[in-house]
Amino acid sequence: MKKLLLVNTNAEKSPYPIPPLGICLIASFLNGHYDVKIYDGMFDEGRSLGSVIHSYNPDFIGFSIRNVDEVVPERSTFFIQGVYRNFIEPARKFTTAPFILGGSGYTIFPREILDYTGADYGIAGEGEEPLLILLQKLERGETVTRIPNVYARKGEGPRKLRAEGDYNLRPYSEIDLKLDFNPYTDRGVYSIQTKRGCALRCLYCSYPLLEGRQYRLRAPQAIVNEIEEASERLGESVTFEFVDSTFNEPKGHAEEICKELIRRKIRVRLRTMGVNPRNTSKELFGLMTEAGFAQIDVTPDSASVTVIKNLLKGFTIDDIRRTAMLIREFNFPSMWFFLFGGPGENRGTFNETLNFIDNFINPNDLVYMSGGLRIYPGTPLFDVALKEGFISDSDNLFKPSVFYFSKESPQAVLRDWITEACRDRLNCLPSYETNAPAEMLREAVSTRSNQGLTEPMFRTLLRLRREWKISGKL
Ligand code: B12
Structure with missing residues (x-):
């Protein structure tokens, strides 16, 4: 059997180290077809890659490429250079x-990253099936053209990217x-995906x-089986995080997952990003509480009637208000994300x-404020x-600094507004300041272990931030 080495090139530890779900799914999928080994660069950062290649041959x-940049205008980290x-x-x-x-970063700039790195092939979008086809063709010495999603260093890219078939039948x-x-x-x-696809049409996303664009849902039973098996192996300390772009879309799927967890009395810590205000309800939040969600992220981007409309968010100000009231009613620790500077912002x-x-918003909840919308092709x-003349056809969007700002909220002005808003509100953080100082992080970790705190980390950090501000340490 031919040997495939899959390399996780993501060594970013902020906001926390993220396990390489994508290549693990690919390795499971290729099981039986290829001998697959994973080299995880998250902590080793490439140091022993050479010796792994030497011995595994x-x-x-x-190579899995997740991040291109930080999507923060004030930070110019260009991850591809490190990769x-x-x-x-x-x-x-x-x-x-x-x-x-x-990988997801590769998919946004497939041709550019192939050129930058000099690699031979690239697969945009989902990797499983196209990679199997590509490897089989390479093994047989066939020419590699027109495989869906596959770019070759020399020659054309694929005509049309396609989303793959039944995601439900995939191995864990x-x-x-x-x-x-x-x-x-x-x-x-421990990352868990409950579906693929996003049918929303948010302007910048x-x-x-x-x-x-089409949802391909996994059966709640399979998702809960996966969680149960992993929690039996790993014990109680692990938190399961749903990595779907939007957890509660399409309506009903999240509810069914919670019901299955409750029905089978699976007691685990859960968190999710991407709670969309559109389909929140008393039923959803009740089920999420009972199922064991310890923390959620809510991503309205704006609470201005004009801006949410211009951002094509697909929900209304009433949806956002209802969501906030439900969060308070259920006392859900939440992180809120606002993104200023879109069309019509003033x-x-x-x-x-x-x-x-x-x-x-509950003052004990965290509010992230970013300014500027990263412009992605497509x-x-x-x-x-x-159309607004903000960029031209020949601009290189691959650079980590291409952001959109409305005419009435240019970068420097918006930065002042955000800085001032955060100065007066201790639970609000500008996106360029989201990394807690190392000393605060250390104190938070030791306080949590000394006092046996199980609250989300951001709550501990927010409390410390308040104490440090009051005592003049910050
Ligand atoms: C969930 C998520 C988060 C969560 C992660 C939680 C967790 N437990 O994983 C949080 C909120 C913490 C987060 C943080 C960040 N994120 Co994020 N995140 C995502 C999201 C929504 C899903 C990622 C995911 O797990 N997908 C599911 C897995 C199965 O898919 P996958 O890894 O992409 O793998 C598939 C394919 O890509 C491909 N594939 C993957 N590897 C390989 C390798 C080979 C050889 C092949 C052939 C194929 C292949 O096949 C896989 C299976 O089909 C994506 C957007 C998206 N919809 O993809 C953004 C995304 C990856 N994030 C992004 C960014 C920028 C970040 C941050 C840098 C933001 C910041 N400033 O803090 C940090 C970095 C964190 C870190 N340590 O790396 C960007 C990256 C692109 C860019 N502009 O750089 C994305 C694409 C969002 C965007 N802006 O468009 N993120």
Whole structure:
């Protein structure tokens, strides 16, 4: 059997180290077809990649590329540089095997990243089936053209990206059996995907491009089986995190997952990002509480009637208000995400959102405030930015600094508004300040273990932030 080495090139530890779900799913899928080994660069950061290649001697190497940049205008980290320098360039010294790229970051800039790294092939979007087809063709020495989702270094890209078939029948990731999960248990999570696809059409968002526009749901029973099996292996300390772009879309799926967890009395810690205000209800929040959700992220982006309409969010101000009231009623620790600077943003709309924060959000909950919308190719925002003359056809969007700001909220002005708003509100953080100081993080970790606190980390950090501000330490 031919050998495939899959390399996780993501070494980013903020906000916490994220286990490489994508390549673990691919490894499960290829089981029986190829001998697959995973090299996890999260903690080793490429240091022993050369010796792994030397001893394993793979026939093919796949590199997973998750992040391109931080999506924060004030930070210019360009992750692809590190991916090349720490993984791809050194690996080339040890082997002539074909290099195949994939991952969400790769999918946004497939041609650019192939050119930047000099790799042989790239797969945009879901990796499982296209990778199997590509490997089989390579093994047979056939020419690689027109495989869906596959880019070749030389030659055309695929005509049309397609989303794959029945996601429900896929084997589980079994992340902890594929790599050393111990370093992730500290602050990390076990990632679970409940579906693929996003049918929403938010102006700036890349998710539908990455996952397709059609929902492909996994059966609640399979999701709960996966959680149960992993929790039996890993014990109670692990938190399961749903990584769906939007957890509660389409309506009913999240409810069914919670019901299955409750019915089978699975007692685990759960958290999720991407609670969309559109389909929140008393029933959903009640079920999430009973199922064991310890924390949720809510992502309205704005609470201005004009801006949410312009961002094509598909929900109304009433949906956001109802969500905030439900969160207070159920006392759900929540992180809120607001994104300012979209089309139509001005001082008035900014104030509308601030009023919402003041009147509806629990002061013990965290509010992230970002300014500027990253412009990705293929999104409706790209067309708006082009039409407004904000970018031109020849601009290189691959650079980590291409953001949209409305005419009435340019970058410097918006930054002042956000800084001032956060100064007066201790639970609000600007996106360029979201990393807690190392000393605060250490104190939070020791307070939590001394006092046996099980509250979400952000609540402990918020309390410390208040204490440090009052005592003048911050
Ligand atoms: C969930 C999520 C988070 C969660 C992670 C929680 C967790 N437990 O994993 C949180 C909120 C913490 C987070 C944080 C960040 N995120 Co995030 N996140 C996502 C999201 C919504 C889903 C990722 C996921 O797990 N998908 C499910 C898995 C199964 O898919 P996958 O890994 O992509 O793998 C598939 C394919 O990509 C492919 N594939 C993967 N690897 C390989 C390798 C090969 C060889 C092949 C052939 C194929 C292949 O096949 C896989 C299976 O089909 C994506 C957007 C999206 N819809 O993809 C953004 C996304 C990945 N995040 C992004 C970013 C930027 C970040 C942050 C840097 C933001 C910040 N400033 O803090 C951090 C980085 C964190 C870190 N340590 O790396 C960007 C990355 C692109 C970019 N612009 O750089 C994305 C794409 C969102 C966006 N803006 O468009 N994120």
